Structure formats: C-alpha cells, structure tokens
Amino acid sequence: xxxxxxxxxxxxxxxxxAVNAAVxxxxxxxxxxxxGTGKTRLAEELAASLGVPLIRWQIKxxxxxxxxxxxxxxxxxxxxxxxxxxxxxxxxxxxxPGKLWQAFTADERPVLLIDEIDKADIEFPxxxxxxxxxxxxHVYETGEQVRAEHRPIVIITSNNEKELPDAFLRRCxxxxxxxxxxxxxAQIVQVHYPDIRKDLLSxxxxxxxDLRQVPSLKKxxxxxxxxxxxxxxxxxxxxxxxxxxxNGLMPMFGxxxxxxxxxxxxxxxxxxxxxxxx
Amino acid sequence: xxxxxxLCLRKHGLKTSLTELLDLLGALExxxxxxxxxxxxxxxxLVLVKDESQYDRFDRAFAEYFEGVxxxxxxxxxxxxxxxxxxxxxxxxxxKAKLQSLDGLDELLKTFRxxxxxxxxxxxxxxxxxxTGGTSPFGAYGYHPEGIRIxxxxxxxRRAVKVWDKREFRDLDGDAExxxxxxxxxxxxxxxxxxxxxxxxxxxNATIRAxxxxxxxxxxxxxxxxxxxxxxxxxxxVGGSMDDYIYECEQLFSAARNEFKHLEFxxxxxxxxxxxxxxxxxxxxxxxxxxxxxxxxxxxxxxIFVGDATMGPYEIAYPGGSVEHWNEEPGAVWMQxxxxxxxxxxxxxxxxxxxxxxxxxxxxMQQLMSQRMYPLTLDGxxxxxxxxxxxxxxxxxxxxxxS
Numbered sequence: 001x002x003x004x005x006x007x008x009x010x011x012x013x014x015x016x017x018a019v020n021a022a023v024x025x026x027x028x029x030x031x032x033x034x035x036g037t038g039k040t041r042l043a044e045e046l047a048a049s050l051g052v053p054l055i056r057w058q059i060k061x062x063x064x065x066x067x068x069x070x071x072x073x074x075x076x077x078x079x080x081x082x083x084x085x086x087x088x089x090x091x092x093x094x095x096x097p098g099k100l101w102q103a104f105t106a107d108e109r110p111v112l113l114i115d116e117i118d119k120a121d122i123e124f125p126x127x128x129x130x131x132x133x134x135x136x137x138h139v140y141e142t143g144e145q146v147r148a149e150h151r152p153i154v155i156i157t158s159n160n161e162k163e164l165p166d167a168f169l170r171r172c173x174x175x176x177x178x179x180x181x182x183x184x185x186a187q188i189v190q191v192h193y194p195d196i197r198k199d200l201l202s203x204x205x206x207x208x209x210d211l212r213q214v215p216s217l218k219k220x221x222x223x224x225x226x227x228x229x230x231x232x233x234x235x236x237x238x239x240x241x242x243x244x245x246x247n248g249l250m251p252m253f254g255x256x257x258x259x260x261x262x263x264x265x266x267x268x269x270x271x272x273x274x275x276x277x278x
Numbered sequence: 279x280x281x282x283x284x285l286c287l288r289k290h291g292l293k294t295s296l297t298e299l300l301d302l303l304g305a306l307e308x309x310x311x312x313x314x315x316x317x318x319x320x321x322x323x324l325v326l327v328k329d330e331s332q333y334d335r336f337d338r339a340f341a342e343y344f345e346g347v348x349x350x351x352x353x354x355x356x357x358x359x360x361x362x363x364x365x366x367x368x369x370x371x372x373x374k375a376k377l378q379s380l381d382g383l384d385e386l387l388k389t390f391r392x393x394x395x396x397x398x399x400x401x402x403x404x405x406x407x408x409x410t411g412g413t414s415p416f417g418a419y420g421y422h423p424e425g426i427r428i429x430x431x432x433x434x435x436r437r438a439v440k441v442w443d444k445r446e447f448r449d450l451d452g453d454a455e456x457x458x459x460x461x462x463x464x465x466x467x468x469x470x471x472x473x474x475x476x477x478x479x480x481x482x483n484a485t486i487r488a489x490x491x492x493x494x495x496x497x498x499x500x501x502x503x504x505x506x507x508x509x510x511x512x513x514x515x516v517g518g519s520m521d522d523y524i525y526e527c528e529q530l531f532s533a534a535r536n537e538f539k540h541l542e543f544x545x546x547x548x549x550x551x552x553x554x555x556x557x558x559x560x561x562x563x564x565x566x567x568x569x570x571x572x573x574x575x576x577x578x579x580x581x582i583f584v585g586d587a588t589m590g591p592y593e594i595a596y597p598g599g600s601v602e603h604w605n606e607e608p609g610a611v612w613m614q615x616x617x618x619x620x621x622x623x624x625x626x627x628x629x630x631x632x633x634x635x636x637x638x639x640x641x642x643m644q645q646l647m648s649q650r651m652y653p654l655t656l657d658g659x660x661x662x663x664x665x666x667x668x669x670x671x672x673x674x675x676x677x678x679x680x681s
Contacts, residue, residue, distance in 0.1 A: 013320075014320040017310070017311065017320050017321060017324070018320070018324045020310060021305050021310045021324055021325070024305070024308050024310050025301065025304055025305055025308065025310070027301065030328075032330060061476075062476050062478060075496070075498060078496055082495065166293070169328035169329075170297055170298060170328075171297075172328070173301075173324045173325055174324065174327060174328045174329070175324055176330035176333065215563045215564060216563065216564045
C-alpha cells in the first residue's frame with residue numbers, strides 16, 4: 001500500500017514515506033510538530049484512504065493507561081449486590097473494554113489514534129510498552145487474554161509538553177512534521193478553497209509568512225489559522241490590493257493572532273514601520 | 279550491513295540502539311525504499327532518531343558517512359587531539375608584551391586558513407603552527423593578544439578576538455546526570471503539599487463516614503491527589519566567570535527540574551538589569567522585560583538566584599555599569615525591585631565561602647540580599663531552603679526608589 005495526497009489532504013513526501021514504513025513494519029508512528037500542522041488530521045485521512053475504522057483515544061491529564069485496556073466497574077457491582085441483581089454473579093458484566101481492546105478485537109485492521117500522549121502523566125507511556133509491542137494484554141478479573149487479531153496501525157501525536165521515556169521511543173518510529181514551505185502551503189490552500197484568486201492567495205501567503213517571522217510572538221500562526229483567515233478574507237471579499245497596502249494590522253487579524261500581547265506587538269511594529277516610511 | 283553507519287551515528291552522540299538498527303534493516307528488506315539516497319535518508323531518520331533536537335546531529339553523521347565531510351565548520355575540521363589540553367604554557371607578562379599582534383581579524387583568518395592547509399601533523403607548543411598551549415595566534419589554551427580560539431571549553435585568558443566554539447552562553451543541560459542524589463534530596467525539603475486538580479483518589483475516611491450515615495448504602499467520596507505545590511523561579515548567571523561552575527549549575531538545574539512541577543527559569547549576566555532571557559542562543563531578540571517577570575509571577579514564587587556575584591562593584595552600583603549594554607538604572611535598583619516583589623528569595627553562590635571576602639561585589643550583593651546568600655553546596659542549599667520556608671521576611675528588602 002502507499003499513502004499519498006488525496007483530494008482533501010496534502011501529504012509531504014517524507015511524511016508519506018514515514019506512514020508507509022510504519023504500516024509495513026507494524027510499528028507505532030509518533031508524530032510531533034507545531035500545533036496545527038495536521039497531526040490528528042493525518043490519522044483521519046489515513047483511515048479514510050484505507051477504508052478502515054478510526055479508533056480515537058484522546059489523552060487528558062487524568063487519563064490512565066489502564067483505561068485504554070479496560071475498566072472494572074466495582075462500584076456498580078457492589079451496588080447491584082446490595083440491590084440483589086442477578087448480573088452480579090458474572091464479573092464480565094462489569095468489565096468495560098477500552099480503546100485498545102476495541103482496536104485489538106476489531107474485524108479489520110483499524111487505525112488507532114492516541115492523540116496528545118504528552119498530556120498524560122509521565123508514567124503513562126511506560127505503562128503501555130508491552131501492550132503496544134506485543135499487542136496483547138491480560139484481564140486479571142476474568143483471566144482472559146486479549147490478543148490482537150490484526151495489529152492495528154497506531155498513530156501517536158505529541159505536542160512536546162513532556163519528554164517521552166526512551167524505552168517507549170525505541171518502540172516507535174518518529175517523524176517531526178516541519179512547517180510546510182510556501183509551495184506546499186499554496187497546495188494545501190488550493191485543496192481547501194479551489195476557487196481562491198491567485199493574487200489574493202500569494203499576497204495573503206506573503207503577509208502570513210512575514211507574520212511568522214516576527215520574533216517573540218507568543219503563538220505563531222499555523223496552517224489551520226491560515227485556512228480560517230482565508231475563509232474570512234473570502235467571505236468579506238477583501239481585494240488583494242487592500243491587503244497589500246494595509247501596512248498596519250492585517251484585516252481579520254483575529255483569525256491569525258490569538259493573544260492580545262501578540263496583537264499589541266504587531267500593532268507596535270506596524271506603527272514603527274509607518275513612521276519610518278513617512 | 280550498515281554497521282559502520284550505525285557506529286558513525288553513535289560516534290556523533292546519537293543514542294541509537296541495536297533494536298532500531300534491526301528495524302531499519304527490516305524496513306530495507308521489506309523494500310520500503312529502494313535505490314534512492316533521499317528516501318533512505320528519510321527512512322533512516324524516521325527509524326533511528328527519536329527527537330527533533332537530534333536531527334542536526336543525524337544530518338552531520340549522515341553527511342560524514344555518505345559524502346565525506348562536505349561542509350563543516352572550521353572548529354570541527356581540526357582533529358580533536360591537536361587541541362588536547364597537553365601543553366599549557368605559562369607566560370610571564372614580559373612574554374605577553376613581546377608578542378606582537380597581527381593586523382586585524384581578516385588578516386588573522388587568512389593566515390589561519392593558509393596554515394591549516396599547510397599543516398598536516400599535530401602540533402603543540404611553538405609559535406607558528408595551530409595547536410594547543412603555544413603562542414601562535416591560532417589554537418587553544420595559549421596566549422596571544424589577538425588569537426583565535428578553537429575547540430576549547432572556556433576562555434583561558436579570555437582574550438581571543440573571535441571564539442570559534444561559541445559555547446560561553448550554552449544552555450544548561452537539564453539531563454545532566456546527578457552525581458549524587460543528595461542534591462535532589464536537599465531540594466525535596468522545599469515541598470508544600472496541596473490537593474489540587476481533579477478529584478480522582480478515594481477518600482477512605484470520608485467514604486466510611488458517608489456510608490454509615492446512609493445506613494450502609496455505599497456512598498463514595500473522592501479527593502484530588504496530593505501534589506507538590508511549591509513554585510520556584512530560578513535565575514541563572516551565565517557566561518564569563520560562571521563558566522568555571524557550569525557543572526555545579528547543571529546539577530542543580532537538573533535536580534530542580536525533576537523536583538518541581540512549577541519551575542520557571544531565566545538567565546542573566548553578572549547582575550540583573552532591565553531584561554532576562556530564556557534561550558541563550560537568542561538572548562538578544564527574545565528577552566523578557568524584568569517588570570513583566572515581576573507582573574507575571576506572583577509573590578508565592580520562591581526566587582533563587584544562582585551566580586558568583588563576582589564583578590566590578592560599579593556593575594551593581596552605577597547606571598551604565600553593565601559590561602554588555604548601557605543601563606539607565608543601576609543593577610541594585612533592579613535587584614531591589616525583584617526582592618520587593620518576591621519576598622522569599624535566596625542567592626546561591628558557587629564560589630567557595632572563603633573567597634567571598636575578597637570581592638567587594640559579593641559584599642554588596644550580600645547587603646542587597648539581606649545576608650541571604652549561601653554557598654552552592656549541599657549544606658548551603660539546605661540552609662537556603664530553610665530560609666525560604668520561613669515566613670514573613672517581607673520587611674527584609676527596602677522599597678525601590680522609582681527614578
């Protein structure tokens with residue numbers, strides 16, 4: 001199989017190769033990159049292009065590894081026993097399969113997305129070492145052994161908030177998604193807005209890359225912000241000339257700058273450049 | 279197969295393991311890539327490198343293995359053993375005076391390249407060739423008024439015109455291995471537990487109480503986990519005379535990083551002025567105004583300075599005293615502003631206590647800190663932490679004059 005750009009999603013060559021290698025060798029693929037470079041989107045598109053289900057496990061700071069395997073609801077069993085329910089005699093009634101279990105027992109080889117793994121506790125990746133490596137685990141309560149029939153394609157994303165342990169990294173392939181260059185970015189925009197005027201796009205990209213160059217921005221705008229911004233520009237029908245001559249804050253800046261300190265900074269810079277030119 | 283490549287990567291300091299090499303070979307066998315160096319490069323990087331900060335190292339190792347040394351900076355073209363600290367020559371002042379300076383930096387660089395081309399063997403001592411400990415303008419650990427320093431950990435006479443190995447402000451490495459766990463244990467005393475966040479721990483006592491109140495019908499009670507809630511702000515002095523203590527600072531930094539969840543750190547040089555910065559490579563364009571630091575971090579942060587406080591007294595006491603820029607207000611005023619806001623503050627000094635009295639600047643700093651300066655030793659840290667935990671030292675710092 002080979003994973004290529006689709007009508008709605010542009011894949012850089014090296015990223016395509018990374019996905020293909022991970023799929024072929026059945027290794028988890030760890031993706032890092034600036035927020036908004038399409039890490040999560042990749043898993044969705046991969047599942048769509050293979051025509052298989054996507055199982056998504058969103059990690060939060062309170063997520064425990066065990067929750068991905070299964071949860072034993074002891075409390076409702078205890079309550080049922082007080083209420084005299086018959087269910088209580090079979091412990092399996094109280095075992096709820098987690099996302100990993102679902103992925104292991106799926107009918108076809110699914111894509112399992114473990115999203116934002118760095119949000120979890122520092123021990124979280126270590127607790128999943130064996131499960132991701134051997135693709136099996138043991139259910140203590142019932143003595144059952146859950147083993148993957150088809151090894152799922154595992155995509156893991158991280159925003160680099162925490163370091164991941166070495167032992168975990170050894171079991172993964174790692175790819176860092178670079179911020180796309182102007183050409184790739186133009187392709188991406190073309191995919192989203194096919195009828196955008198060429199001159200508006202090139203002016204907008206110029207403004208966008210200039211903005212990314214501004215040092216000490218708290219949050220640099222990324223691809224998803226660019227696309228939102230273009231949507232607004234199109235909706236408001238702003239002319240390219242208008243965009244180029246506004247050497248202050250760009251129109252609809254709220255889509256690009258998400259922080260009032262950044263807005264002030266850009267305003268200040270624009271003011272200084274106007275003063276120099278006058 | 280690819281054993282040499284693997285060893286070459288290890289040589290460049292990548293922590294690649296055998297498992298990963300086998301994975302790479304597996305991928306090649308399955309024909310993921312074929313007959314294309316670019317694709318092989320991407321694949322090898324995908325399998326062997328696990329952090330984007332290592333990409334640069336990988337690139338250099340790859341270049342070395344596949345194309346020979348294509349483009350490397352001067353410092354690394356020179357074999358390392360030429361520069362070993364073998365002959366540290368002691369020069370008298372007369373000798374130094376005798377050395378004549380070459381004209382200008384361009385001249386120096388030109389001669390350097392010529393010599394580099396001429397010279398084939400390791401050289402130490404003399405006064406013409408590149409090597410260590412000599413009086414030629416090129417090389418390390420030697421003395422020449424306009425010398426170029428190559429591949430040396432820190433400046434010897436601190437006088438080279440151009441420093442090839444720009445390492446004087448290198449970032450402190452948080453991963454440095456702790457020589458002794460004691461340092462971490464000492465920091466551990468600075469703990470203040472609080473229960474915050476999501477309630478996901480069973481509160482047994484409350485559960486028993488609630489259940490008995492409901493006549494045995496189970497009523498579970500939850501509470502949040504305990505966390506170390508102490509907040510620490512570290513300010514490191516970097517560069518210059520602090521080069522000698524970089525190891526101690528790395529140890530402290532590494533221990534602190536492991537211990538505190540709320541840890542913020544910034545760098546300064548010699549004394550605190552208008553700005554501090556977080557990234558030593560971009561210290562001139564990404565600096566944080568000190569007033570913003572004061573506004574951003576609350577009074578509950580414990581402030582720890584790490585620095586040798588060894589400088590000219592005028593760097594603290596006079597406007598324009600900074601060695602790096604023109605400061606409108608003296609360092610002392612900025613120190614007072616900080617101390618007025620962060621009432622819990624200490625200064626850790628890596629200089630041995632016995633040397634303190636020889637420096638006027640240390641004395642000045644001690645006064646500013648209201649005697650809360652301690653040596654960067656285990657005992658010193660323990661005392662400093664006891665001081666930090668004491669309540670109400672609020673009146674210690676005089677209020678800053680607003681000029």
